Amino acid sequence: MTMSARSLHASTLFDLTGKIALITGGGTGIGLMQARTLSQAGAKVYIVGRRAEVLDKSAQLYSEPNAPLVPLPGDISKKAECLRLADEISKREGKLDILISNAGIVGPKNEGSNTADPTGQAHPEHREKLPVAEYAKLALEDNEPEHWNELFTVNTFANFFLSMAFLPxxxxxxxxxxxxxxxxxxxxxxxxxxxxxxxxxxxxxxxxAANHMTRLIGFEVAASTDAKVRVNGIAPGVFPSQMTASDKDDETNQSSLREKMPELNIPAGRPGRDEDMASATLFVVANQYLNGQVIPVDGGFTLTEP
Structure with missing residues:
Protein backbone atom coordinates (compact mmCIF):
# COMPACT_ATOMS: atom_id res chain seq x y z
CA MET A 1 0.00 0.00 0.00
CA THR A 2 1.39 3.41 -0.98
CA MET A 3 1.77 6.16 1.61
CA SER A 4 -1.09 8.17 0.07
CA ALA A 5 -3.40 5.16 0.04
CA ARG A 6 -2.50 4.32 3.64
CA SER A 7 -3.42 7.83 4.76
CA LEU A 8 -6.93 7.34 3.34
CA HIS A 9 -7.54 4.01 5.03
CA ALA A 10 -10.23 4.08 7.73
CA SER A 11 -7.91 2.47 10.26
CA THR A 12 -5.50 5.37 9.76
CA LEU A 13 -8.05 8.18 9.55
CA PHE A 14 -9.68 7.22 12.85
CA ASP A 15 -6.68 5.88 14.75
CA LEU A 16 -6.58 7.55 18.18
CA THR A 17 -3.80 5.43 19.64
CA GLY A 18 -2.01 7.34 22.37
CA LYS A 19 -4.61 10.09 22.55
CA ILE A 20 -6.09 11.23 25.88
CA ALA A 21 -9.79 12.06 25.99
CA LEU A 22 -12.20 13.31 28.64
CA ILE A 23 -15.99 13.14 28.33
CA THR A 24 -18.41 14.71 30.79
CA GLY A 25 -21.59 12.75 31.35
CA GLY A 26 -19.55 9.81 30.09
CA GLY A 27 -21.13 7.16 32.28
CA THR A 28 -24.48 6.87 30.47
CA GLY A 29 -26.33 7.71 27.26
CA ILE A 30 -24.62 9.60 24.45
CA GLY A 31 -21.53 10.23 26.56
CA LEU A 32 -21.05 6.50 27.10
CA MET A 33 -21.51 5.87 23.37
CA GLN A 34 -18.76 8.42 22.70
CA ALA A 35 -16.50 7.06 25.41
CA ARG A 36 -16.71 3.50 24.08
CA THR A 37 -16.12 4.77 20.54
CA LEU A 38 -12.96 6.69 21.39
CA SER A 39 -11.57 3.90 23.54
CA GLN A 40 -12.12 1.38 20.73
CA ALA A 41 -10.21 3.75 18.43
CA GLY A 42 -7.24 3.60 20.77
CA ALA A 43 -7.70 6.56 23.13
CA LYS A 44 -7.42 6.49 26.90
CA VAL A 45 -10.79 7.90 27.98
CA TYR A 46 -11.67 9.59 31.25
CA ILE A 47 -15.39 9.57 32.00
CA VAL A 48 -16.66 12.35 34.26
CA GLY A 49 -19.93 12.58 36.16
CA ARG A 50 -21.39 13.40 39.54
CA ARG A 51 -22.31 9.80 40.41
CA ALA A 52 -19.16 7.81 41.13
CA GLU A 53 -21.04 4.52 41.28
CA VAL A 54 -22.39 5.01 37.74
CA LEU A 55 -18.93 5.79 36.39
CA ASP A 56 -17.44 2.76 38.15
CA LYS A 57 -20.15 0.51 36.72
CA SER A 58 -19.52 1.72 33.15
CA ALA A 59 -15.76 1.42 33.55
CA GLN A 60 -16.18 -2.13 34.85
CA LEU A 61 -18.56 -3.16 32.06
CA TYR A 62 -16.99 -1.52 29.03
CA SER A 63 -13.25 -1.23 29.64
CA GLU A 64 -11.00 -3.62 27.74
CA PRO A 65 -7.32 -4.36 28.42
CA ASN A 66 -6.13 -1.99 25.70
CA ALA A 67 -9.19 0.29 25.74
CA PRO A 68 -9.69 1.63 29.26
CA LEU A 69 -12.46 3.86 30.55
CA VAL A 70 -11.17 5.72 33.60
CA PRO A 71 -13.78 7.05 36.08
CA LEU A 72 -13.16 10.59 37.31
CA PRO A 73 -15.99 11.92 39.50
CA GLY A 74 -16.68 15.64 39.22
CA ASP A 75 -19.45 18.22 39.03
CA ILE A 76 -18.90 20.41 35.96
CA SER A 77 -21.67 22.80 37.02
CA LYS A 78 -19.11 24.37 39.37
CA LYS A 79 -16.20 26.48 38.11
CA ALA A 80 -13.91 25.21 40.88
CA GLU A 81 -14.64 21.62 39.85
CA CYS A 82 -13.76 22.33 36.20
CA LEU A 83 -10.43 23.73 37.37
CA ARG A 84 -9.87 20.78 39.71
CA LEU A 85 -10.52 18.29 36.92
CA ALA A 86 -8.09 20.11 34.63
CA ASP A 87 -5.46 20.08 37.37
CA GLU A 88 -6.00 16.35 37.89
CA ILE A 89 -5.54 15.59 34.19
CA SER A 90 -2.48 17.84 34.11
CA LYS A 91 -0.89 15.83 36.92
CA ARG A 92 -1.82 12.47 35.41
CA GLU A 93 -1.25 13.10 31.70
CA GLY A 94 0.30 16.53 31.17
CA LYS A 95 -2.00 17.22 28.21
CA LEU A 96 -5.44 16.45 26.74
CA ASP A 97 -6.19 15.68 23.08
CA ILE A 98 -9.99 15.47 23.13
CA LEU A 99 -12.47 17.19 25.44
CA ILE A 100 -16.19 16.47 25.00
CA SER A 101 -18.71 18.46 27.02
CA ASN A 102 -21.71 16.15 26.97
CA ALA A 103 -23.31 16.40 30.43
CA GLY A 104 -26.82 17.84 30.35
CA ILE A 105 -30.19 17.94 32.09
CA VAL A 106 -33.77 18.42 30.82
CA GLY A 107 -35.31 21.03 33.10
CA PRO A 108 -38.98 22.03 33.41
CA LYS A 109 -41.66 21.02 30.91
CA ASN A 110 -44.43 23.32 29.70
CA GLU A 111 -47.72 23.34 27.82
CA GLY A 112 -47.37 23.59 24.06
CA SER A 113 -47.09 21.79 20.72
CA ASN A 114 -44.59 19.18 19.64
CA THR A 115 -44.52 17.80 16.11
CA ALA A 116 -42.37 14.88 17.27
CA ASP A 117 -44.86 13.66 19.89
CA PRO A 118 -45.19 9.91 19.20
CA THR A 119 -48.85 9.90 20.30
CA GLY A 120 -49.77 12.77 17.97
CA GLN A 121 -51.73 14.47 20.74
CA ALA A 122 -49.30 17.38 20.99
CA HIS A 123 -49.02 17.91 17.23
CA PRO A 124 -50.37 21.40 16.39
CA GLU A 125 -52.62 19.99 13.69
CA HIS A 126 -54.32 17.65 16.18
CA ARG A 127 -54.97 19.92 19.15
CA GLU A 128 -57.13 22.92 19.87
CA LYS A 129 -55.43 26.22 20.57
CA LEU A 130 -55.61 27.39 24.15
CA PRO A 131 -57.02 30.76 25.22
CA VAL A 132 -54.02 33.03 25.61
CA ALA A 133 -54.63 33.72 29.31
CA GLU A 134 -54.75 30.00 30.07
CA TYR A 135 -51.57 29.32 28.09
CA ALA A 136 -49.68 32.13 29.86
CA LYS A 137 -50.93 30.97 33.27
CA LEU A 138 -49.78 27.39 32.65
CA ALA A 139 -46.38 28.53 31.37
CA LEU A 140 -45.76 30.60 34.49
CA GLU A 141 -46.88 27.76 36.75
CA ASP A 142 -44.58 25.28 35.00
CA ASN A 143 -41.42 27.40 35.12
CA GLU A 144 -39.45 28.99 37.95
CA PRO A 145 -36.26 31.09 37.63
CA GLU A 146 -34.28 28.65 39.79
CA HIS A 147 -35.13 25.84 37.35
CA TRP A 148 -33.77 27.91 34.46
CA ASN A 149 -30.65 28.81 36.43
CA GLU A 150 -29.86 25.15 37.12
CA LEU A 151 -30.54 24.20 33.50
CA PHE A 152 -28.35 26.90 31.97
CA THR A 153 -25.59 26.23 34.51
CA VAL A 154 -25.22 22.62 33.32
CA ASN A 155 -26.22 22.85 29.65
CA THR A 156 -24.60 26.17 28.75
CA PHE A 157 -22.34 27.83 31.32
CA ALA A 158 -20.34 24.64 31.92
CA ASN A 159 -19.19 24.62 28.28
CA PHE A 160 -17.40 27.92 28.80
CA PHE A 161 -15.75 27.14 32.13
CA LEU A 162 -14.82 23.60 31.09
CA SER A 163 -13.24 24.72 27.81
CA MET A 164 -11.27 27.53 29.44
CA ALA A 165 -10.04 25.30 32.27
CA PHE A 166 -8.71 22.71 29.80
CA LEU A 167 -7.60 25.01 26.97
CA PRO A 168 -3.89 25.07 27.97
CA ALA A 209 -27.27 29.13 23.75
CA ALA A 210 -24.93 26.14 23.96
CA ASN A 211 -24.83 25.80 20.17
CA HIS A 212 -24.01 29.49 19.78
CA MET A 213 -21.44 29.40 22.55
CA THR A 214 -19.63 26.69 20.60
CA ARG A 215 -19.14 29.14 17.73
CA LEU A 216 -18.17 31.94 20.12
CA ILE A 217 -15.51 29.82 21.80
CA GLY A 218 -14.24 28.63 18.44
CA PHE A 219 -13.89 32.19 17.17
CA GLU A 220 -12.18 33.45 20.31
CA VAL A 221 -9.71 30.57 20.46
CA ALA A 222 -8.76 31.15 16.82
CA ALA A 223 -8.76 34.97 16.89
CA SER A 224 -7.59 35.82 20.40
CA THR A 225 -5.13 33.08 21.38
CA ASP A 226 -2.10 31.30 19.96
CA ALA A 227 -3.72 27.90 20.60
CA LYS A 228 -4.27 25.49 17.72
CA VAL A 229 -7.45 23.90 19.05
CA ARG A 230 -10.53 23.05 17.00
CA VAL A 231 -13.95 23.78 18.51
CA ASN A 232 -17.05 22.06 17.12
CA GLY A 233 -20.44 20.83 18.25
CA ILE A 234 -22.64 17.81 17.68
CA ALA A 235 -26.39 18.47 17.84
CA PRO A 236 -28.09 15.10 18.31
CA GLY A 237 -31.70 14.37 17.56
CA VAL A 238 -33.48 11.54 19.36
CA PHE A 239 -30.96 9.12 20.86
CA PRO A 240 -31.58 6.74 23.76
CA SER A 241 -30.33 8.20 27.01
CA GLN A 242 -31.41 8.50 30.62
CA MET A 243 -33.02 11.82 29.66
CA THR A 244 -35.12 10.51 26.78
CA ALA A 245 -35.93 6.87 27.53
CA SER A 246 -38.28 5.33 30.05
CA ASP A 247 -36.62 1.89 29.94
CA LYS A 248 -33.33 2.64 31.68
CA ASP A 249 -31.21 -0.39 32.50
CA ASP A 250 -29.19 0.18 35.67
CA GLU A 251 -27.24 -3.02 35.02
CA THR A 252 -25.79 -1.76 31.73
CA ASN A 253 -26.15 2.04 32.17
CA GLN A 254 -27.82 2.01 28.75
CA SER A 255 -31.31 2.83 27.51
CA SER A 256 -33.39 2.15 24.42
CA LEU A 257 -36.30 3.74 22.61
CA ARG A 258 -37.70 0.59 21.02
CA GLU A 259 -41.26 1.49 21.92
CA LYS A 260 -41.03 4.73 19.96
CA MET A 261 -39.40 3.41 16.80
CA PRO A 262 -42.56 2.94 14.69
CA GLU A 263 -44.02 6.31 15.69
CA LEU A 264 -41.15 8.79 15.49
CA ASN A 265 -41.98 11.61 13.14
CA ILE A 266 -38.61 11.77 11.37
CA PRO A 267 -37.47 10.60 7.92
CA ALA A 268 -35.22 7.90 9.37
CA GLY A 269 -38.22 6.42 11.16
CA ARG A 270 -36.15 5.43 14.19
CA PRO A 271 -34.05 6.86 17.02
CA GLY A 272 -30.31 7.22 16.62
CA ARG A 273 -28.16 4.18 17.31
CA ASP A 274 -24.78 3.78 18.98
CA GLU A 275 -23.20 3.40 15.54
CA ASP A 276 -24.69 6.72 14.37
CA MET A 277 -23.20 8.61 17.31
CA ALA A 278 -19.92 6.71 16.99
CA SER A 279 -19.41 7.66 13.35
CA ALA A 280 -20.41 11.29 13.98
CA THR A 281 -18.05 11.56 16.93
CA LEU A 282 -15.10 10.04 15.08
CA PHE A 283 -15.70 12.39 12.13
CA VAL A 284 -15.69 15.50 14.32
CA VAL A 285 -12.69 14.31 16.35
CA ALA A 286 -10.53 13.24 13.42
CA ASN A 287 -11.30 15.86 10.77
CA GLN A 288 -8.46 18.34 11.14
CA TYR A 289 -10.14 20.79 8.75
CA LEU A 290 -13.40 21.07 10.67
CA ASN A 291 -13.66 24.06 13.00
CA GLY A 292 -16.43 26.28 14.34
CA GLN A 293 -19.29 24.04 13.20
CA VAL A 294 -22.36 22.58 14.92
CA ILE A 295 -23.44 19.43 13.07
CA PRO A 296 -26.98 18.03 13.45
CA VAL A 297 -27.18 14.23 13.71
CA ASP A 298 -30.93 13.79 13.77
CA GLY A 299 -32.23 11.32 11.19
CA GLY A 300 -33.50 14.22 9.10
CA PHE A 301 -35.76 15.81 11.74
CA THR A 302 -34.59 19.37 11.09
CA LEU A 303 -35.06 18.71 7.39
CA THR A 304 -38.80 18.23 7.73
CA GLU A 305 -39.91 19.73 11.03
CA PRO A 306 -39.97 23.43 12.03
Whole structure:
Protein backbone atom coordinates (compact mmCIF):
# COMPACT_ATOMS: atom_id res chain seq x y z
CA MET A 1 0.00 0.00 0.00
CA THR A 2 1.39 3.41 -0.98
CA MET A 3 1.77 6.16 1.61
CA SER A 4 -1.09 8.17 0.07
CA ALA A 5 -3.40 5.16 0.04
CA ARG A 6 -2.50 4.32 3.64
CA SER A 7 -3.42 7.83 4.76
CA LEU A 8 -6.93 7.34 3.34
CA HIS A 9 -7.54 4.01 5.03
CA ALA A 10 -10.23 4.08 7.73
CA SER A 11 -7.91 2.47 10.26
CA THR A 12 -5.50 5.37 9.76
CA LEU A 13 -8.05 8.18 9.55
CA PHE A 14 -9.68 7.22 12.85
CA ASP A 15 -6.68 5.88 14.75
CA LEU A 16 -6.58 7.55 18.18
CA THR A 17 -3.80 5.43 19.64
CA GLY A 18 -2.01 7.34 22.37
CA LYS A 19 -4.61 10.09 22.55
CA ILE A 20 -6.09 11.23 25.88
CA ALA A 21 -9.79 12.06 25.99
CA LEU A 22 -12.20 13.31 28.64
CA ILE A 23 -15.99 13.14 28.33
CA THR A 24 -18.41 14.71 30.79
CA GLY A 25 -21.59 12.75 31.35
CA GLY A 26 -19.55 9.81 30.09
CA GLY A 27 -21.13 7.16 32.28
CA THR A 28 -24.48 6.87 30.47
CA GLY A 29 -26.33 7.71 27.26
CA ILE A 30 -24.62 9.60 24.45
CA GLY A 31 -21.53 10.23 26.56
CA LEU A 32 -21.05 6.50 27.10
CA MET A 33 -21.51 5.87 23.37
CA GLN A 34 -18.76 8.42 22.70
CA ALA A 35 -16.50 7.06 25.41
CA ARG A 36 -16.71 3.50 24.08
CA THR A 37 -16.12 4.77 20.54
CA LEU A 38 -12.96 6.69 21.39
CA SER A 39 -11.57 3.90 23.54
CA GLN A 40 -12.12 1.38 20.73
CA ALA A 41 -10.21 3.75 18.43
CA GLY A 42 -7.24 3.60 20.77
CA ALA A 43 -7.70 6.56 23.13
CA LYS A 44 -7.42 6.49 26.90
CA VAL A 45 -10.79 7.90 27.98
CA TYR A 46 -11.67 9.59 31.25
CA ILE A 47 -15.39 9.57 32.00
CA VAL A 48 -16.66 12.35 34.26
CA GLY A 49 -19.93 12.58 36.16
CA ARG A 50 -21.39 13.40 39.54
CA ARG A 51 -22.31 9.80 40.41
CA ALA A 52 -19.16 7.81 41.13
CA GLU A 53 -21.04 4.52 41.28
CA VAL A 54 -22.39 5.01 37.74
CA LEU A 55 -18.93 5.79 36.39
CA ASP A 56 -17.44 2.76 38.15
CA LYS A 57 -20.15 0.51 36.72
CA SER A 58 -19.52 1.72 33.15
CA ALA A 59 -15.76 1.42 33.55
CA GLN A 60 -16.18 -2.13 34.85
CA LEU A 61 -18.56 -3.16 32.06
CA TYR A 62 -16.99 -1.52 29.03
CA SER A 63 -13.25 -1.23 29.64
CA GLU A 64 -11.00 -3.62 27.74
CA PRO A 65 -7.32 -4.36 28.42
CA ASN A 66 -6.13 -1.99 25.70
CA ALA A 67 -9.19 0.29 25.74
CA PRO A 68 -9.69 1.63 29.26
CA LEU A 69 -12.46 3.86 30.55
CA VAL A 70 -11.17 5.72 33.60
CA PRO A 71 -13.78 7.05 36.08
CA LEU A 72 -13.16 10.59 37.31
CA PRO A 73 -15.99 11.92 39.50
CA GLY A 74 -16.68 15.64 39.22
CA ASP A 75 -19.45 18.22 39.03
CA ILE A 76 -18.90 20.41 35.96
CA SER A 77 -21.67 22.80 37.02
CA LYS A 78 -19.11 24.37 39.37
CA LYS A 79 -16.20 26.48 38.11
CA ALA A 80 -13.91 25.21 40.88
CA GLU A 81 -14.64 21.62 39.85
CA CYS A 82 -13.76 22.33 36.20
CA LEU A 83 -10.43 23.73 37.37
CA ARG A 84 -9.87 20.78 39.71
CA LEU A 85 -10.52 18.29 36.92
CA ALA A 86 -8.09 20.11 34.63
CA ASP A 87 -5.46 20.08 37.37
CA GLU A 88 -6.00 16.35 37.89
CA ILE A 89 -5.54 15.59 34.19
CA SER A 90 -2.48 17.84 34.11
CA LYS A 91 -0.89 15.83 36.92
CA ARG A 92 -1.82 12.47 35.41
CA GLU A 93 -1.25 13.10 31.70
CA GLY A 94 0.30 16.53 31.17
CA LYS A 95 -2.00 17.22 28.21
CA LEU A 96 -5.44 16.45 26.74
CA ASP A 97 -6.19 15.68 23.08
CA ILE A 98 -9.99 15.47 23.13
CA LEU A 99 -12.47 17.19 25.44
CA ILE A 100 -16.19 16.47 25.00
CA SER A 101 -18.71 18.46 27.02
CA ASN A 102 -21.71 16.15 26.97
CA ALA A 103 -23.31 16.40 30.43
CA GLY A 104 -26.82 17.84 30.35
CA ILE A 105 -30.19 17.94 32.09
CA VAL A 106 -33.77 18.42 30.82
CA GLY A 107 -35.31 21.03 33.10
CA PRO A 108 -38.98 22.03 33.41
CA LYS A 109 -41.66 21.02 30.91
CA ASN A 110 -44.43 23.32 29.70
CA GLU A 111 -47.72 23.34 27.82
CA GLY A 112 -47.37 23.59 24.06
CA SER A 113 -47.09 21.79 20.72
CA ASN A 114 -44.59 19.18 19.64
CA THR A 115 -44.52 17.80 16.11
CA ALA A 116 -42.37 14.88 17.27
CA ASP A 117 -44.86 13.66 19.89
CA PRO A 118 -45.19 9.91 19.20
CA THR A 119 -48.85 9.90 20.30
CA GLY A 120 -49.77 12.77 17.97
CA GLN A 121 -51.73 14.47 20.74
CA ALA A 122 -49.30 17.38 20.99
CA HIS A 123 -49.02 17.91 17.23
CA PRO A 124 -50.37 21.40 16.39
CA GLU A 125 -52.62 19.99 13.69
CA HIS A 126 -54.32 17.65 16.18
CA ARG A 127 -54.97 19.92 19.15
CA GLU A 128 -57.13 22.92 19.87
CA LYS A 129 -55.43 26.22 20.57
CA LEU A 130 -55.61 27.39 24.15
CA PRO A 131 -57.02 30.76 25.22
CA VAL A 132 -54.02 33.03 25.61
CA ALA A 133 -54.63 33.72 29.31
CA GLU A 134 -54.75 30.00 30.07
CA TYR A 135 -51.57 29.32 28.09
CA ALA A 136 -49.68 32.13 29.86
CA LYS A 137 -50.93 30.97 33.27
CA LEU A 138 -49.78 27.39 32.65
CA ALA A 139 -46.38 28.53 31.37
CA LEU A 140 -45.76 30.60 34.49
CA GLU A 141 -46.88 27.76 36.75
CA ASP A 142 -44.58 25.28 35.00
CA ASN A 143 -41.42 27.40 35.12
CA GLU A 144 -39.45 28.99 37.95
CA PRO A 145 -36.26 31.09 37.63
CA GLU A 146 -34.28 28.65 39.79
CA HIS A 147 -35.13 25.84 37.35
CA TRP A 148 -33.77 27.91 34.46
CA ASN A 149 -30.65 28.81 36.43
CA GLU A 150 -29.86 25.15 37.12
CA LEU A 151 -30.54 24.20 33.50
CA PHE A 152 -28.35 26.90 31.97
CA THR A 153 -25.59 26.23 34.51
CA VAL A 154 -25.22 22.62 33.32
CA ASN A 155 -26.22 22.85 29.65
CA THR A 156 -24.60 26.17 28.75
CA PHE A 157 -22.34 27.83 31.32
CA ALA A 158 -20.34 24.64 31.92
CA ASN A 159 -19.19 24.62 28.28
CA PHE A 160 -17.40 27.92 28.80
CA PHE A 161 -15.75 27.14 32.13
CA LEU A 162 -14.82 23.60 31.09
CA SER A 163 -13.24 24.72 27.81
CA MET A 164 -11.27 27.53 29.44
CA ALA A 165 -10.04 25.30 32.27
CA PHE A 166 -8.71 22.71 29.80
CA LEU A 167 -7.60 25.01 26.97
CA PRO A 168 -3.89 25.07 27.97
CA UNK A 169 -3.85 21.25 28.14
CA UNK A 170 -5.53 21.00 24.73
CA UNK A 171 -3.00 23.44 23.28
CA UNK A 172 -0.15 21.42 24.80
CA UNK A 173 -1.35 18.23 23.09
CA UNK A 174 -1.38 20.02 19.73
CA UNK A 175 2.17 21.26 20.28
CA UNK A 176 3.36 17.76 21.13
CA UNK A 177 1.82 15.94 18.15
CA UNK A 178 2.79 16.66 14.55
CA UNK A 179 -0.19 16.73 12.18
CA UNK A 180 -2.76 16.78 14.99
CA UNK A 181 -4.83 19.60 16.43
CA UNK A 182 -6.66 18.97 19.68
CA UNK A 183 -10.39 19.42 19.84
CA UNK A 184 -13.11 20.67 22.17
CA UNK A 185 -16.55 19.30 21.27
CA UNK A 186 -19.88 20.32 22.74
CA UNK A 187 -22.92 18.05 22.62
CA UNK A 188 -25.84 20.39 22.07
CA UNK A 189 -29.15 19.36 20.57
CA UNK A 190 -31.38 19.93 17.58
CA UNK A 191 -33.73 21.35 20.22
CA UNK A 192 -31.49 24.39 20.05
CA UNK A 193 -32.14 24.66 16.30
CA UNK A 194 -35.88 24.07 15.97
CA UNK A 195 -38.46 26.86 16.23
CA UNK A 196 -40.88 24.80 18.30
CA UNK A 197 -40.47 24.45 22.05
CA UNK A 198 -41.19 20.71 22.00
CA UNK A 199 -42.92 21.40 25.34
CA UNK A 200 -39.68 22.45 27.08
CA UNK A 201 -38.89 26.08 26.29
CA UNK A 202 -36.16 26.28 28.92
CA UNK A 203 -34.25 23.25 27.59
CA UNK A 204 -34.42 24.43 23.99
CA UNK A 205 -33.25 27.90 24.97
CA UNK A 206 -30.30 26.44 26.89
CA UNK A 207 -29.28 24.30 23.92
CA UNK A 208 -29.61 27.20 21.48
CA ALA A 209 -27.27 29.13 23.75
CA ALA A 210 -24.93 26.14 23.96
CA ASN A 211 -24.83 25.80 20.17
CA HIS A 212 -24.01 29.49 19.78
CA MET A 213 -21.44 29.40 22.55
CA THR A 214 -19.63 26.69 20.60
CA ARG A 215 -19.14 29.14 17.73
CA LEU A 216 -18.17 31.94 20.12
CA ILE A 217 -15.51 29.82 21.80
CA GLY A 218 -14.24 28.63 18.44
CA PHE A 219 -13.89 32.19 17.17
CA GLU A 220 -12.18 33.45 20.31
CA VAL A 221 -9.71 30.57 20.46
CA ALA A 222 -8.76 31.15 16.82
CA ALA A 223 -8.76 34.97 16.89
CA SER A 224 -7.59 35.82 20.40
CA THR A 225 -5.13 33.08 21.38
CA ASP A 226 -2.10 31.30 19.96
CA ALA A 227 -3.72 27.90 20.60
CA LYS A 228 -4.27 25.49 17.72
CA VAL A 229 -7.45 23.90 19.05
CA ARG A 230 -10.53 23.05 17.00
CA VAL A 231 -13.95 23.78 18.51
CA ASN A 232 -17.05 22.06 17.12
CA GLY A 233 -20.44 20.83 18.25
CA ILE A 234 -22.64 17.81 17.68
CA ALA A 235 -26.39 18.47 17.84
CA PRO A 236 -28.09 15.10 18.31
CA GLY A 237 -31.70 14.37 17.56
CA VAL A 238 -33.48 11.54 19.36
CA PHE A 239 -30.96 9.12 20.86
CA PRO A 240 -31.58 6.74 23.76
CA SER A 241 -30.33 8.20 27.01
CA GLN A 242 -31.41 8.50 30.62
CA MET A 243 -33.02 11.82 29.66
CA THR A 244 -35.12 10.51 26.78
CA ALA A 245 -35.93 6.87 27.53
CA SER A 246 -38.28 5.33 30.05
CA ASP A 247 -36.62 1.89 29.94
CA LYS A 248 -33.33 2.64 31.68
CA ASP A 249 -31.21 -0.39 32.50
CA ASP A 250 -29.19 0.18 35.67
CA GLU A 251 -27.24 -3.02 35.02
CA THR A 252 -25.79 -1.76 31.73
CA ASN A 253 -26.15 2.04 32.17
CA GLN A 254 -27.82 2.01 28.75
CA SER A 255 -31.31 2.83 27.51
CA SER A 256 -33.39 2.15 24.42
CA LEU A 257 -36.30 3.74 22.61
CA ARG A 258 -37.70 0.59 21.02
CA GLU A 259 -41.26 1.49 21.92
CA LYS A 260 -41.03 4.73 19.96
CA MET A 261 -39.40 3.41 16.80
CA PRO A 262 -42.56 2.94 14.69
CA GLU A 263 -44.02 6.31 15.69
CA LEU A 264 -41.15 8.79 15.49
CA ASN A 265 -41.98 11.61 13.14
CA ILE A 266 -38.61 11.77 11.37
CA PRO A 267 -37.47 10.60 7.92
CA ALA A 268 -35.22 7.90 9.37
CA GLY A 269 -38.22 6.42 11.16
CA ARG A 270 -36.15 5.43 14.19
CA PRO A 271 -34.05 6.86 17.02
CA GLY A 272 -30.31 7.22 16.62
CA ARG A 273 -28.16 4.18 17.31
CA ASP A 274 -24.78 3.78 18.98
CA GLU A 275 -23.20 3.40 15.54
CA ASP A 276 -24.69 6.72 14.37
CA MET A 277 -23.20 8.61 17.31
CA ALA A 278 -19.92 6.71 16.99
CA SER A 279 -19.41 7.66 13.35
CA ALA A 280 -20.41 11.29 13.98
CA THR A 281 -18.05 11.56 16.93
CA LEU A 282 -15.10 10.04 15.08
CA PHE A 283 -15.70 12.39 12.13
CA VAL A 284 -15.69 15.50 14.32
CA VAL A 285 -12.69 14.31 16.35
CA ALA A 286 -10.53 13.24 13.42
CA ASN A 287 -11.30 15.86 10.77
CA GLN A 288 -8.46 18.34 11.14
CA TYR A 289 -10.14 20.79 8.75
CA LEU A 290 -13.40 21.07 10.67
CA ASN A 291 -13.66 24.06 13.00
CA GLY A 292 -16.43 26.28 14.34
CA GLN A 293 -19.29 24.04 13.20
CA VAL A 294 -22.36 22.58 14.92
CA ILE A 295 -23.44 19.43 13.07
CA PRO A 296 -26.98 18.03 13.45
CA VAL A 297 -27.18 14.23 13.71
CA ASP A 298 -30.93 13.79 13.77
CA GLY A 299 -32.23 11.32 11.19
CA GLY A 300 -33.50 14.22 9.10
CA PHE A 301 -35.76 15.81 11.74
CA THR A 302 -34.59 19.37 11.09
CA LEU A 303 -35.06 18.71 7.39
CA THR A 304 -38.80 18.23 7.73
CA GLU A 305 -39.91 19.73 11.03
CA PRO A 306 -39.97 23.43 12.03
Missing amino acids: LLAKATQDTKGWSSTFITVGSISGITSQSQRHVAYNASKA
